Amino acid sequence: MSETKKDESGEARVGVYICHCGGNISDHVDVEKVAEAVKGIPGVVVSHTEMFMCSDPGQELIQKDIESGSINRVVVASCAPSLHETTFRGAISRADMNPYLYEHANIREQDSWVHHGDPATAKAITLVAAAISKSRGLEPLEPIRVDAANHTTVIGGGVAGLRAAVDLAKSGLKVALIEKTPFLGGNASQLDKVFPTGEKAADLIAYLTSAVIKDPNISVYTCAEITGFEGYIGNFNITVSSKAPQGDMLHQVQAATAGKFQPFGGFLPKGIPETDTEETLTTGVIVFATGFKLYEPRTGEFGYGDNKEVVTLRQFIRIMDEAVPGTGTMKIDGRPIRRIAMIHCVGSRQIPGIHEADADDYMNEYCSRTCCTATLQAALEIRDKYPKTQVLDYYRDIRTYGHNQEDYYTQASEKNVLFFRYEPEDSPVITKTVGEFPLKVSVIDKLTFNEEVEAGVDLVVLATGMEAKSITNLVEMMKLPVGSDKFLQEVHPKLRPVEMANGGILLAGTCQAPMDINESCNAAQAAAAKAAAKAAAMLGKGYVELDPFVAKVDPEKCKGSGECITECPEKAISMTADNIAEVNPALCTGCGMCVAVCSVNGIDIQGWGLKAYEDMVDAIVKF
Amino acid sequence: MKAKRDLQFDAIVIGGGIAGLQSALDLGDQGYTVAVVDKDATIGGKMIRLSKVFPTLDCASCITTPKMSSAAHHENITLFTYCTLNNLDRQTPDKVVAQLIQEARYVDPEKCIGCRKCEYGCPVYVEDDEQGGFNMRKAIYIPFSNAIPQIPLLDVENCSLCGKCAKVCPTDAIRYDMKPEEFSITAKTAVLATGFELSSMEQKPQYGLDRLQNVVSSMQMERLLAPHGPYNRVLRPSDGKEPDSIAYVQCAGSRDESLGIPYCSRVCCMYAIKQAMLLSGALPLADITIYYMDIRAFGKGYEQFYQNAKAMGIEFVKAKVAKITQGENQTAKLRYEDQEGNGGVMEREHDLVILSLGIVPQWDPEGICSVGCGQDGFIKSIMPKIAPTVTNIDGVYTAGVAAGPKDIVDTITEAGAAAMEASNYMKSLA
Amino acid sequence: MSEEKKQSTATTDMKKLRQERKEYISGARDKMKGQNKIIKALKEALSGDPKTIPELAEIMGMKTDTVLMYVSTLKRYGIIGEGPKDGDYFKYELTK
Incomplete structure (x- = not known):
């Protein structure tokens, strides 16, 4: 198409396109009135409304006006530019016009979602008028091109990190896998069997670690942290500091065999650093797979800390692994466990005004997703191994949502696990008793119409939730977005679920939100796919394109x-x-x-x- | 006879819903050529038919249309809509072949400009499934306003061959004698993203078998709430009354052995809460009740969404609804056992009742493809924990609800994972 | 191809198709006849003041759900518009 026809640098002829957003905007803003009102503004040659500007017919409206030569500047009034600015720039490019001759007016988040009626319409007119004025002065720009490195970095050697590293390496990229501890496998190493397949967590980790160790494209850095960071997508420079393990860590390393999986420890790769070293890597894309930490109950929360008979589910998994099977009644250190209480939602689904906030006035308001099924899995294992040990299950809602997980719930009922449903304001109370049982659980049971039920138990197991790991150093160094739940924040859960707003930094697994192993692996592979796509684009051209707003x-x-x-x-x-x-x-x-x-x-x-x-x-x- | 077309691509994606589109985009962006095949006349799948989506309350179109549009304009992606898949299997390690039929639209896609003059000119009205059966379309029609491609199709079974559409068509694009055409696609790898159907309203006789007035499915409710909906607002379908009292019956097609659907469908709690929130915005005076067994708000931000709904005054009643019958004044009467308060059997009438139906697989590969399925009929992963998209056929992957119920966030993520597996499979061939 | 000749080939082809699709065509025609009757009655009923669905149903002697189906269909194609609200019901009117 000829330059003269579009005449990009000549007198501005602005096309204005106003989106209904299917009612999101037009229910509150009189979009027709806005379109009419801005027609008189100097430079405006067309002014349209459309149900969805981002749809194909909407985009074609713009393209047709450009191609016919009637406009050389575009203003779209719709949602936040973070959602669809690139969509409209793309449409403009396809019509062979410079995509930077474009201005976006946000009349949804900044208008129709917060104002109503005439004031909303008036504000929309103002915002669109401002965008039109700005658009008249726009000049064609070219994106900035920078070189790109054929290298990716994965932070975190848990299941998600391992999965991402394997996939990135398979797709032909060099990978640095950076793990803080001496072991690979992360939180999954603390599990015995995984739901719903009943596979050993150790086997899953072994599958992934052997792929990692075998792949010449992957360099594993254990006992390592990132201490320096600068640069941009395609060209990050990171400093990796490795420290020889000391103290407890050293003992754990000495207890394990290099090249083998250590139960409840993880896989110990060969080449644990013996001295402290520092290395600088140039890397194109960074995948965050820093994982989660388990909620630590406060002292006194459901009797935790005050009674040795109150343990977390993770501790219990280990206890069960070490317990002697086959006596009819479970025994711990010789003590018969005749009855176990399992309590759901410890450190999850906390409600302001009911649960206690921490010093920063923060609490875990979200569901941790995995604990319901994990608890029922443990309950079933108890009932299978020790038929004489009773299980009482205290829950709010049973969330066995995933593939084959509902079976655990059905089976638990069939195998006489007793369920009690509690409301958060009437949570179970654990008290010490003298007599037959060391502890007593009291609850107001919703299933029996608010009957107060008391039961003596030998053990209380708390299904503790997942929390965001504290990675403040990395967050500050890389200026990463963190959500109100303290987990790392994606750009948009559906549009760009595994990307952070920082170009070239991706998300995999439980550093983003609670997930189970399957969901973490999906997220890791999705992140690897994004990284591979970015790398393909970069390496194909040999450069990255950045926005020219500099x-x-x-x-x-x-x-x-x-x-x-x-x-x-x-x-x-x-x-x-x-x-x-x-x-x-x-x-x-x-x-x-x-x-x-x-x-x-x-x-x-x-x-x-x-x-x-x-x-x-x-x-x-x-x- | 014309020789059958055989087309070559790096990858073939079966299903043009959000899962298929995301897989295609992730493969296309890596430089692979991709064919996306859909049985519908438009891509977009179930998501494009929704109103808004939880927990962000973005309109579904705002997320889907740009992905549809990116796929349609992608230099590496080719869309094949309105196609029937007759066979798909691996033949050699680098060859998976799909036998397809391009069904006849009776409109020449090369000539049509999508002006919809034919649709306006057509004199026959047909009940429109795209609008929950609440209003009618024409016998020649574009499925919905943001369909891709913007090409109408003629519903021959309801066409009187009066010739009006051909007469008004400015580009002479109507082809009354068009025939279905066989063709095949050969690729190195395939992604099966065949999606889901809602469980049938007729499966549970106690809920009225679809015969009661003002008892609708959750998908019909999506249409009532959608911007292009049949009434452009929420009305009671029996007589156009603005409903004062609306109820949701949860697990109406899930967690129920008697239906053959013992599993949880994962999305119904959240979509019911979302719809309830949208309703309380549209009808601030209406009472909204959700009858549920367990609320499963497990995703990122979902529990907070649920707590917000409670704070907004939406009533949650823990009860399994036993029976629905016709009440007075066109209401629907629910009979349920209350599990809270004092218990006992209760009855309540509502202007509008929504059955939160469950998710069942859309596609049965039997006789078409040797991919393995679980007892529940969903495509089975052979490595469900660490490579969830891998199927029993080498280099053939699955993504989204085809592999089991999933919300949109999890679907999009899994679609990315399938694309990763597929591209690594192709790398391993080289 | 001359205009006349094009016309005649088209006519023969159409004849053949009409034969093939005989049943569909007669079904569609019957459907159309019934629909046209209802649409005519609906337009007549709306020729005066705007009316609600129950009011229209009463005038037309039809079920309210059928009337709503037609009203919303004609609204979709721009023939009917939504008017003011009357109690729990909206009134509908002919456009233009």
Whole structure:
């Protein structure tokens, strides 16, 4: 298509497209009125509304107007730009116009979702008018190209990390797998059998670790942490510090055999560091697989800490593994366990006003997903191995949602596991007793119409939930988004479920949310697929494309004061030999600090210049 | 006779729903050529037919249409809609072959510009399943407004051959004599993303066998709530009344041995809560009740969503509904055993009752493909814990609800995993 | 191809197809006849003031669910529009 027809740099002819968002916007904003109102703004040549601008017919509307030559600037008023800015830029590119001659007005999150009626419509008109004003001054831009490294880094050697490393290596990429402890296998190493297949967790870990160890594309760094980080997608530089294990850790290593799986420890790869070392890696994509930590009940919570007969499910799994089978009644250290109480939702599904918040006023409001089935699995194992040991199960809702998991619930009922349903405000109370049983569980049981039920027990097992692991160092160093549940936050759970907002940093497994092994492996493979796609795109072209919204120096105006260099938080600006500031566009995040300090207006952000803001403010004042 | 077409791709994806599209996009982005085959006349699967999605309450279209559009415009992806899969199996390690029939739309896709003049001109109305059967479409129609491709199809069984559509078509695209065409696709790897159906409303005689007024399925309710819905608002289908009292019957097609569906369908709790929230927004004065066994809000942000719903005043009653009958004034009467309060058998009438139906597989591979299925009919993974998308056929993977009930988040993630397996399989051939 | 000739081939082809699809065609015609009757009655009933579904059903002597089905269908194709609300029911009117 000829340049003259679109005439990108000539007088602005703006096309305005307003989305109903299927009622999300149009239920509150009179979109027709907005379309009508902005028609009179200088430069506007077309103004349309559409049920879904992001749909094919919506995008084609834009393309047709570009291709017919009637417009050379595009304004779409719809949802947040984080969702669909790239969608519309893509449509514009397909019509062979520069995709940066585009401005987005957010009239959903910033308008129809928070305002109603006439004020919502009035605000939409203002926002669209501002976007139109800005669009008139836009210049065609080219994305920034930077070199890309054929290397990926996986942080965390649990199931998700191992899975991701195997897949990345198979797809032809070099992988550094970084694990903090000496062992591979993560939390899964603490399990015996996994639901619903009954496979040994050790076998699953062995399958993955042997693939990792065999693959020449994977370098395993155990006892290692990331202590330095800089750069951008395609070109991250990370410092990996390995430390020789000491103290407890050293004992665990000495107790294990290199190249073998240590029960309830993990797989110990060969080559545990004997001295402290540091290495810098250049890597293109980083996959986070840092996993979770188990909730630690507070002292006194369901009697935990005050009574040795109160244990967590994880502790119990180990106890059961070590217990002598086949006596009819379970015995721990010779003590007969005639009756066990299992309590669900410990440290999960906490409700403000009912549960106790921590010092930061935080609590785990989410469901940990895996504990219901894991608890029933343990309950069934008790009933199978020790038919004379009774199991009492205290739950809020039984969430055996996954493949073949409902069977555990049905079987538990068939095998006489006794269920009690409690409301969070009437949680079971554990008290010490003297007499037949060491502990007593009291609960108001919803299944028997609020009857108060008391039962003496020999053991209480708490099904503790998953918590986000504290990885504050990494989060701060890499500026990662964290959700209100403290887990790492994806861009969007459906649009981009395994990506973080930071370009080139991906998510795998329970660092994102509670998941079981199968779900973690799916997430890890999905992350690996994304990484492979990014790598394919980068390596195919040999470069990564970044958005061009970065600072640019006007050499005519720059006086070489160096103020911008001091202010730049990314260290993206340097001074040339001619004493003129120069920006490294790959490092620049377009934050604008430099623009604010330059006394001669010699530096500006491409696509978001000072003039653009002035134009927008003028329009806002006018409308 | 014209020689049968045989097309070559790196990968073939069966099913153009959100799972299939995500797998195709993840493979296409890695540089592989992908054929996406759908039996429907449009891609988008079940998700595009939904109103909004939990727990973010984004409109389903806002998430699905861009993925549909990316797939449609992707240089490595080719869409084959309205196709029947007759056979799919592996022949050699680098060859999996699909035998397909391109069903006849009676519209020339090369000529059609999607202007819908034919649809407006057509004089025959037909009950529209896309709208839950609550209103009618024409005998020639585009399935829904954001369908891809935007090409109508003619429903021959309801066509009087009056010729009006051909007369008004500006590009002479109507082909009344079009015939189905056989063709085949040869690829190195395949992803089966064949999705689900809701369990039948007629499976449970106690719930009225689909004959009671104002007892609707959860999918019909999605349509009532959707922006392009049949009434553009929520009305009682029997007479257009705005309902004052709405009830959800949970596990109406799940966790029930008598239906042959012993498993949990994973999404019904959350979609019922989501619909209840949307309803309380649309009808602030209406009473909304959810009758449930266990609330299974297990995904990221789901429990908080459930607690919000409770705080909004949606009533949760722990009870298994035993029977539904017709009540007074076109209401539906629920009979249930209350498991809270004082217990006992209770009865309550509601203007509108939604059966939260369960999920059953859409596709039965019997006689078409040797892929193994579980007793529940879903495609079986042979490594369910650490490689959940791997099937019994080498280089053939499964993703999404085809492999078992799953919500959209888990489906999209699994689709990525299937793409990873498929691309690594192709790498292993080289 | 001349306009006339094109017409004649089309006619022969159509004849053959009509024969093949005889049953479908007669079914569709019957359906259409019934539908046209209802649509006509509905338009007549709406010729005056806007009306609710129960009001229309009463005038037309039909079941409310059938009337709602037709009203929502014609609304979809732009022939009927939604009017003001009357109690629990909306009123409907002809557009233009």
